[in-house]
Amino acid sequence: MNTLNEHHVNQFVDILRFSRLRRSQLLNDINLIYEEESEKELYDTTYNKNEVEQIINNIRDVVKNFVENEVLNINHMNVLLLQQFCKQAEFWHLNLLANISELENRQLLNNIKQFEEEQFHKNKLMKQQTTNKLEPLINEGPVGILKKEIEELQKENKQIKQDKENLNNKIKELSNINNISDDKIKELKNKIDSLQHEIKKLNTLKYDKEKNKKDDLIKAVDDAIEDKKSKKQVKKDINDNLINEKINNIIEKSKLADIKGSKLNVDELLKFQNIQTQKQIKSLTEEVESLKKDLDSKLSQSSPVQNLKRMLIERNNQYKILKAEILKYNPNYQFQN
Template sequence: MAELGLNEHHQNEVINYMRFARSRRGLRLKTVDSCFQDLKESRLVEETFTVDEVSEVLSGLQAVVYSEVESELINTAHTNVLLLRQLFSQAEKWYLKLQTDISELENRELLEQVAEFEKAEFTSSNKKPILDTLKPKLAPLNEGGTELLNKDFIKAQDLNDLENTVAALKSEFQKTLNDKTENQKSLEENLATAKHDLLRVQEQLSMAEKELDKKFQQTAAYRNMKEILTRKNDQIKDLRRRLAKYEPED
């Protein structure tokens, strides 16, 4: 049997999607066939047609078929986006970042490999009822998404442990951040208090110095010392006047 290089679970998911795509493709081809059949039954009732009549008939058929094909191509593109959205959403739940390579979508060798895989899977002997095969769905995110995991990937318990570890680290980090904020706030408050205390002490020292100087000036020793200094200053001034008489003039 042809393989796509995927594990059994993912290969079965691919097969389910291919059945869905084949079903859609079959319905759309039947619609195109009906367009031609309606044309035959409604317009091709005469034996001969002019060139203009044939051109008109073909133009009408072209418009109908074009609309059908365009509608299916748009629907297929949107369906693929929804499929990718499911896969990416489940990957994001497990902190995974998937990547796509658009250039691989035009790889002829890979396309032929997919064609061989489809041919091998959907031969008449292997063909399964479409309704039965379309029942399995990707596990919804609100149910845990554990169907994504198997023995070739990561064990669910390991992921639970990882999630618990991440939650614990996040809680510890938040606690540390809160403690740091509280410590910083406490330090700022203590610093502000210390500054206020320093200013208060400096003001008290200044006041004490002024008070001490005032009290010292009122003592007898201070008055005596001031009188002695005054007399000495007067004596020095008198001596300078006397000496000035004996200094030569310029």
């Protein structure tokens, strides 16, 4: 009892006083039972053995029933007392524990007995408070405020636990999504590598075809130039013959006797011949350029080149789409050039 405060000590003193009173009443009642049974049964002066045994058995049964009922009442009263303590503890959100093994501890029982003797035999009872009832459970004032605070804290704690559980579930979902994203990124990366390989292959094929086309074009241009040259050479020979005929006609028509006049006519003839040659070269160059443009146009419009262009455009579009999907799942992903 030394570990309890003054208020609790007073409560236990009241309980001991009540128990002491009940014990005294129980003993008085037992004495009255014996007196009543004696007056009722012992009215003769002499009794045989069987009659004495019957009287004793009757008294024993009466006392046994009385004591049993009183002990049962005491137990029930103790339960009611504990119920009051538990209600007050629950009001403050406390859970009480009872160590049943200490109820038969002889040392503790002797301590309680000694405490009772000190309190009642030495007249050191503390003053009893004006009421023997437990303090009422109120919902106003500081107690009510504290109770509301405790309830709010419990609700907040419950909400925190719920949020924690939801957060753990979201973390698991995000982890699963991340794993799925990693797998998808790997799959897209493999597709990109495959597309890059195909693009390189198509570029190589396109380069080879374009090279072959250019070689064929150059050869065709060379052949055309040679053909034009041969044709121009024939025309030139014809023109040269015509020019020579004109020169001869001019020479024949010229009646000039001096050398200076002859030299002037020759210069005019050479100038005329040079102009005709330049016109022929210009015409030949224009025809060669026209032929090159015509061959380039036919080459670009050919079906193999169109198919290659279309395939390259489709591959590039697929490559852009895959890059966008990878950046969607992993914005920090670095692409290899």
